Amino acid sequence: MAEGQWWAVALTEAVSSEKPLPVVCEGEELVLFRNAAGQAFALEDRCPHRRVPLSPGVLTPGGLQCPYHGWTFDGASGVCREIPNLHADERVPARHAAKAFLVAEADGFIHVWRGSGAPTGVLPSAAYRPAGREYSGSAVVNMAHCNYLETMLDGPECLLAFPCVTITDFFLGEPRRDDKHLVLDHGGVWKGKGIGPAFVRDHPLVLRTRVPLVGGAIFVELLTAAEVPLVTIFIASTANRRGTTSLNWRGFRHAHKIPSAPLAWQLRRAAGRAPFEVLAEVKGASIAALRVAPSLNLTSRTRHEAECRNPR
Ligand code: FES
Structure with missing residues (x-):
């Protein structure tokens, strides 16, 4: 059995594709945002490069761009998709990924799954x-x-x-x-x-x-x-x-x-x-x-x- 649970961490209307929303869930800092299609994502609010908060960053078509050196992280996987000014023979290192959380949106709330394994159980707002x-x-x-x-x-x-x-x-x-x-x-x-x-x-x-x-x-x-x-x-x-x-x-x-x-x-x-x-x-x-x-x-x-x- 997976150890973890769903947490409702924000109102659905508080999360947008314009500006990332920082939240804290059980002491863990997260950043929520949407892509242009309206899908919601949650990443740890820490850049894997130098551990600065990602939430002051900018939303781009590729994901969330760190405000410090401009690396861009995919919302669903947390994988770094882009690093500015790479030389032609350089590639984005695969190990640079932000921690991504599973997100479920229902009943007017954004829920995130915190824990190991596949999510189980109903969402907190289900009742x-x-x-x-x-x-x-x-x-x-x-x-x-x-x-x-x-x-x-x-x-x-x-x-x-x-x-x-x-x-x-x-x-x-x-x-x-x-x-x-x-x-x-x-x-x-x-x-x-x-x-x-x-x-x-x-x-x-x-x-x-x-x-x-x-x-x-x-x-x-x-x-x-x-x-x-x-x-x-x-x-x-x-x-x-x-x-x-x-x-x-x-x-x-x-x-x-x-x-x-x-x-x-x-x-x-x-x-x-x-x-x-x-x-x-x-x-x-x-x-x-x-x-x-x-x-x-x-x-x-x-x-x-x-x-x-x-x-x-
Ligand atoms: S600290 Fe985020 S890209 Fe460098």
């Missing part, structure tokens, strides 16, 4: 099926990836905002496993309806977070208590440099009309305004104040614990 106007974005948050994943389980109200909804710190049940994710439900209440969340006994809304045991695919659903979906979000997360986390997300509001929703919810829907926000700025004090930590009881999270002990 995300938008059924409505999408809202998307990207950010790098000042938080280690393992901590981000654990906070998404323990205190999603620190990482997400819903303009018409207050997510409470009340857990609805115990964490559970769902295929390759840990799942936990938090109670939610509509803003502006009735008494504040500190006094709420019934939670008309549920925020369900699915946090991966391996990889970075996070799924979030805002549901009614009767399990009618209101909002679905897919967040592709991965470790960036120096204890930060890269996020790329897409989400949508479901078409169901909810009679109990406040007027503000209906007005935002009519105006086409986003029903959620993935926070690019996280408040350390709020995260530090999370007292109950379901993720700490989960022995299966050893990979994330190891990452926390050895941050990149």
